[in-house]
Amino acid sequence: LGSPGGPSRVPPTRGVCFGVPAVSPQLFLRRLSSLADGESRLARLLRDKFPGASSIKVVDISGGCGAMYEIHIESEEFRDKRPVQQHQMVNQALREEIKHMHGLRIFTSAPKQ
Amino acid sequence: GGGGGGSGSREAVERLVREHPVVVFMKGSPAQPLCGFSNAVVQILRLHGVEDFRAHDVLQDPDLRQGIKNYSNWPTIPQVYLNGEFVGGCDILLQMHQNGDLVEELKKLGIRSALLDAEKDQEKK
Numbered sequence: 001l002g003s004p005g006g007p008s009r010v011p012p013t014r015g016v017c018f019g020v021p022a023v024s025p026q027l028f029l030r031r032l033s034s035l036a037d038g039e040s041r042l043a044r045l046l047r048d049k050f051p052g053a054s055s056i057k058v059v060d061i062s063g064g065c066g067a068m069y070e071i072h073i074e075s076e077e078f079r080d081k082r083p084v085q086q087h088q089m090v091n092q093a094l095r096e097e098i099k100h101m102h103g104l105r106i107f108t109s110a111p112k113q
Numbered sequence: 114g115g116g117g118g119g120s121g122s123r124e125a126v127e128r129l130v131r132e133h134p135v136v137v138f139m140k141g142s143p144a145q146p147l148c149g150f151s152n153a154v155v156q157i158l159r160l161h162g163v164e165d166f167r168a169h170d171v172l173q174d175p176d177l178r179q180g181i182k183n184y185s186n187w188p189t190i191p192q193v194y195l196n197g198e199f200v201g202g203c204d205i206l207l208q209m210h211q212n213g214d215l216v217e218e219l220k221k222l223g224i225r226s227a228l229l230d231a232e233k234d235q236e237k238k
Contacts, residue, residue, distance in 0.1 A: 083201065084199070084200065088186070088187070091186075095188075098188045099188075103189055106204055107204065
């Protein structure tokens, strides 16, 4: 792409599109790490609040901006609760973080018996 | 703030959620949604033939925007209310649409989902 100097390009991972040209490798790496930071921080928080969870997945769907996330949680704690109650539990757990987001998508379920 | 008679007060919001069997708080209007998730809610209702519902554009009223979140203790928009009761946002409405619950809930409100007629047409063919 003709950007002058700099170390060799890091190949994109995790299917996120980094097709915007003129991003320096340094900025690229910083964005990549903050992408992972936001996701792993939320995942850690959720593991803490849902100790019974069998599966937790957090995906930044705002292109690495930390503005919107998709959250998938499978936990025994959701069994026999209506979806809106399950989502409300996640809202409560991420109450503070949600204040800084533009939005989030939540997918909850109890493990299949 | 939540006190007094402002448009975001508990009383004001309560009046809005009860004014019609189907009430949606969204960004933009049903004719012109300004958010993908709000659009999804409108499209799902449309699929079921629900064209007659109350929609409130929270982008036009910051007090209402905060008030509705306080009322439902739910941090995001859109919000769907059926018979005055908070049902959920876009993800939940989508889930209800996919698993048949939405048809049932509309039935309880005396609304026959258009999808039932669509199925009937399929059977005839």
